[in-house]
Structures are given as structure tokens and as C-alpha cells.
Amino acid sequence: MDNLTLSYRARVAGTVRVPGSKSIANRALLLAALAEGTTQLDNMLISDDTARMREALTELGVMITEVDTVGAKCTSVKNASEKPQVENLTSLQVTGLGGLPAFSGALSLFLGNAGTAMRPLAAVLSASSGEFELTGEPRMYERPIGPLVDALKSLGADIEYQQTEGFPPLLIRGKELQGGLLRVDGSMSSQYVSALLMLLPLLAGDTRLQLVGNVVSKPYIDLTIAMMRSFSARVEQVNEREFFIPGQQQYKSPGVYWIEGDASSASYFLAAGAIGQGPVTVEGVGSESLQGDRAFADVLEAMGAEVSWGARSIRVAAGKQDLQGGVFDLNHIPDAAMTIATTALFASGSTEIRNIANWRLKETDRLHAMATELRKCGADVVEGDDWIRITPPPAGANGLRHAEIATYDDHRMAMCFALVSFAECGVTILDPECCKKTYPNFFADFSDIVYSN
Ligand SMILES: O=C(O)C1=C[C@@H](OP(=O)(O)O)[C@@H](O)[C@H](O)C1
Numbered sequence: 001m002d003n004l005t006l007s008y009r010a011r012v013a014g015t016v017r018v019p020g021s022k023s024i025a026n027r028a029l030l031l032a033a034l035a036e037g038t039t040q041l042d043n044m045l046i047s048d049d050t051a052r053m054r055e056a057l058t059e060l061g062v063m064i065t066e067v068d069t070v071g072a073k074c075t076s077v078k079n080a081s082e083k084p085q086v087e088n089l090t091s092l093q094v095t096g097l098g099g100l101p102a103f104s105g106a107l108s109l110f111l112g113n114a115g116t117a118m119r120p121l122a123a124v125l126s127a128s129s130g131e132f133e134l135t136g137e138p139r140m141y142e143r144p145i146g147p148l149v150d151a152l153k154s155l156g157a158d159i160e161y162q163q164t165e166g167f168p169p170l171l172i173r174g175k176e177l178q179g180g181l182l183r184v185d186g187s188m189s190s191q192y193v194s195a196l197l198m199l200l201p202l203l204a205g206d207t208r209l210q211l212v213g214n215v216v217s218k219p220y221i222d223l224t225i226a227m228m229r230s231f232s233a234r235v236e237q238v239n240e241r242e243f244f245i246p247g248q249q250q251y252k253s254p255g256v257y258w259i260e261g262d263a264s265s266a267s268y269f270l271a272a273g274a275i276g277q278g279p280v281t282v283e284g285v286g287s288e289s290l291q292g293d294r295a296f297a298d299v300l301e302a303m304g305a306e307v308s309w310g311a312r313s314i315r316v317a318a319g320k321q322d323l324q325g326g327v328f329d330l331n332h333i334p335d336a337a338m339t340i341a342t343t344a345l346f347a348s349g350s351t352e353i354r355n356i357a358n359w360r361l362k363e364t365d366r367l368h369a370m371a372t373e374l375r376k377c378g379a380d381v382v383e384g385d386d387w388i389r390i391t392p393p394p395a396g397a398n399g400l401r402h403a404e405i406a407t408y409d410d411h412r413m414a415m416c417f418a419l420v421s422f423a424e425c426g427v428t429i430l431d432p433e434c435c436k437k438t439y440p441n442f443f444a445d446f447s448d449i450v451y452s453n
């Protein structure tokens, strides 16, 4: 489908269960592959990013099969009485390697534009046996990986840039790495830190990992640590900038691992509840979520929406007054922050989103793309180096105009502009299928909830 026109919807109310988290799914696949024992991953996300990780692991000799989960139990959820009732659950069974991959010969792995596959696999394969070429889509070759490669090289890794210094594609000649004192610059992406953390327990020696620079997207590091612990690894956080990771560990399968609903995917529906009266309830993510993007709901609340929390659900409705703009530092929720940019079209006054420099390093230059497309809708937008300020037209959402939104092969550009359909002008999304990176069924789910008054 080349484009999709979403016509005006005045109101929305209903319930949606969001698919599994991309960040959790790709970590769980990798940890299960490295672990001793077989892991059943319940509520698996089926999307481009998880397909890339799954294919790569399969090529590396990991056995991954779909399992029949009729009657599957959500055993990894803490409170069994709140066990989610899930239909169409996809579960995978991963037979762990019980350590790092040992591959004889050379392998080329295509990782698309999945940062959560490229960065962790670059780390893990540097310490595995075999020769690995890591390739991807053209945009992946513009997304920096230098700080991670520098850190790995400081441990003795043999990694070559095949095209441009500091960027994929990479040629990795795997070799045994010892650990030691390791520094990594986390100012462009937290994924470098997460990638190293997941590798380090498997090295022969202990490692002291120090973070340098203004580390971005910190909740994703907490997520990594929580998940490593679920797979029985020991990680000590010495202070905000230092971790101690003992070597010679082994990940162990937790048996069944439940993949939470995706909190970034939840943001589109929660914002819809705030703009289109609501209430909208999102199931699959709640106060017990491991994902930092659950804090998106706090931003909606600060803008005036009514938010109520369950352990694994969030409900949002419009507040008594209109949504208000404001100034928000959203470094901790870079993905869901994009949804605030389009929510801003429905708020009074200006909304300024700060500390989002790394928007420029993701699926596209998101600061530039966002500013360009919001202007097409009639907003007044100022784009700074690491911030964006959005002011709706003087007549508010009534002053917005219909636009054909270019999506830049960026799933989140497509999904967050769906909210413009709460303005009378409606909206046309070009190449809506790019949402398959993390949420192939997004527009069908969005229409369902929009109709379910
Ligand atoms: O670790 C993760 O799962 C992610 C970390 C974030 O990236 P950065 O750390 O590069 O901001 C986020 O934007 C990405 O979608 C997923």
C-alpha cells in the first residue's frame, strides 16, 4: 500500500492489547540463545526487527521453533492472579547454546535497520569463534557504531569497518576476550552499553565497565540489567557510571519468559485517549513494566490528561481542561517522545521537547523529519540541535490542514502522525507499511480502537 488516508475521528474509546516489546523481544532472543537450557518466549513480537535477530541466531546454529501455546501460562508475570488473557499468542522455543556461538568458517548476517540486533550481535560475535560480516539496510550504514567498536577493540577484538570508519558494515574476526577495565561512550546510544553488558558475563575474566559522556536513554540500560538477571547473570551497579561484571558466568534459561507489551507502541493509543476524549486502555504495559517508555503516560498527565495505572495496563482519558503544552526533557523516552510531538498539535500553547539530539541517529534524522512534516500540517515549528518546539496554528487543531506525511522509512513517523486524524482535516500517511519494523498491524489496530466508541 503506497498511502493510507485516515479521515476525521472525533472521539475514541476502547481497549487495545499492544504486541510484544521489540526491545525486550530482541534481548530475550539473544539471552535465550546464549543460555543453558531451553526457553519459551511467550508473547513474541513478530516484526522486521525481531525477524532479523531471529534469522541471525538461526544462522549461528541456534534452534528456534514456534510452539503451540494454546493454554499457555504467563508464568513469568509476578502476580498469577493478574495473568493476562491473551489470544493469538505467539511463542518461540529457543534451545540455548550454553555460551557464546562457536562457528567454524565465515558467515554474513543481514540485520536490516535493527539497532537492537546490530549492536548486541557485534559485541557477542567479537568474542565468539568464527568470521562474521554484519550488514544491513543503507540507513544502518549511517548509524554510528564507533563507540562500541572502540570499547571492544580496547579488549582486543578484531573488527574492521568495511566501508566508512565508525559505521557498519563490519567484519568481525571472533576471538577469545578477557575482560578488564572497559570504558564506553554512551552519549550517542545506550545500545552500546547494553550490548557490552550482555556480553561481559561470558568473558573469561571480570570486567569493570565505566560509562563516559552524557549517557542517553538510560532506562534501556536498566532494562538490560533486569533481563540479564532474569537469565541468572550477576551484574553489580557500583554507581551511576560503573558496573562490575564477574566473568566466567553462564546465562541460565528461566524456563518461560513473558515478553511485555511494547510501551513505545502503547504511546500512540494513550495519546489517542488524551486527544480523542477516551478512555483508552492499553493492556500489556503498566506500572510493573520494565520499559522506560511507560513514563510517556506521565508526560500526558503533565499535559492535563487523566491517567490511571494497573500493574499491566494504563488507561488515559481527556482531563477536565484542554491539553496544555510545556517544556519537557524527554531524553529518557526517546521513542515515545515522538508521540508527544504530534500530540502537541492538540495542546494549547507551545510544546518544547528537549535533550533529544540522538533523534538524528535513528531510523532517519527524526528532528528534521518531524519538523518538516509538522509544518506541512500547519504547525509553527522551530528545530534546534537537540530540541524541537511545536506551536499549533492560532485556531488550534481546527486550523490544521490535510497533508501527505512522508515517513522516511521510519515506523514511528508513520505511527505518530496517525494522531492527526483527530483533526477535521484528517491525514494521509505515505508508505504506512514501514510500521512493520516494530508493529506490522498498527493501522488495523488503530482503526479498530478509533471505531470502538
Ligand atoms: O536498547 C534498546 O532497546 C533501545 C534503545 C534506544 O536507543 P538509543 O539508546 O540509541 O537511544 C531506543 O531508541 C531504541 O528504539 C531501543
Ligand SMILES: C=C(OP(=O)(O)O)C(=O)O
Pocket: 113, 114, 115, 116, 335, 362, 363, 412, 438
Ligand atoms: C530507534 C529505534 O530503533 P533501533 O532499535 O533500530 O535503534 C526505534 O525503534 O525507534
